[in-house]
Amino acid sequence: MEELFIAWLQEYGYVILFIWSTLEGELGLIMAGIMCHTGHMSIPIAILVAGFGGFVGDQVYFYIGRYNKQFIYKRLKTQRRKFAFAHLLLQRYGWPIIFVQRYLYGMRTVIPMSIGVTRYNAKTFAFINFISALVWAAITILLAYFFGEELLALVHIAKQHYYIAIPFVIIVGGGIYYYLHKVTQKVEKKMIG
Template sequence: MKELFRKIQPYSGKILTIILIVFFSFLIYNLYQAPVEGIEEKFIYLLKKYGYIILFAWGMLEGEAGLIMAGLLSHTGDMNLYIAIFVAGLGGFAGDQVYFYIGRFNKSYVHKKFKNQRRKFALAHLLLKKHGWPIIFIQRYMYGMRTVIPISIGLTRYSAKMFAFINLISAWCWAALTIVPVWYFGNEILVVLEWIKEHWYLAIPIAAIFGGSILYYINQTTKKVEKRGQNED
């Protein structure tokens, strides 16, 4: 079994890609075949029927939108809150484990594929060296570094078991910190969503301004961290 696992690990990235393609093809087919009218109703039907499977895949991609949806479904009773956190965390954990093993067993591929992101890899190595395991714990909240840090750690001799342990705890915390507030404030969020649905022409510019402000802030913060890392290097 261990020998089989070693043979599979170098191809983990390709295997993940194939699995995701098959999975989303399955979802699109079922979305089309859903026995309800309207795209919105079809999507809701799909979420209720395959909610935990979708949540796991969304967790692997570390998409907060899926966790927000899980929080709302938990609020309406279509999902169990604790199971949703557990499944979303497992998805996030699995995704980062794949990235870690891509770095661990595909070093030549990583150096070739990510040659334009050498600065980010250098920064990730610097942060790991300076701060240690807390970087693994908080990397999910570092815009532009979510994929780079697990791959970068895989390139080092960092313990795979320690990475997996910290990664699992971090993934469950990430899931809980996103899902629980949405579940708790579900009524208020549903009211806002209903307002957006009725006044979409006003919601679009507001969302664009708000989202743009967040992206600008994150981008500036990332640049400051990179500049600080270069100065310290």
């Protein structure tokens, strides 16, 4: 199974990277960086493919907000706080929020949709979004490329000691999720309050 997965990555790596980046894909970018490190991908092409994928994904979310306002308000009732928070961020910080939204936990899909709901200029959003996507892809892929040996060593250890790795990943992932959730709530309270 592992050989098949690696063969798919080697043969369809750029297609997988594009799709993964479109849907939200730091893990996909890290895998691309490791594949660049091992020589199975080209760094410039991986950055362009991932950047374009991230750009396309956020453009789709923006246009969902622009042309489906009623659907968003009806279907995403549970996300109302995040939409209100995204509007506050846009009002307070303007265009830089488009640039950094990829790094805001839990807000990556909400911010482009909420900006689409507003009268924000679509061309301006697209331009900032494109630059942001390229920077996001370059930073993540290059970091994974430079630390490729260490990341491969971690993967090797995790494969040999999966019985330790699985609980470790669950605990660390849960801790990171909890921490980011609390930080986001504190920022929301400061912005709203």
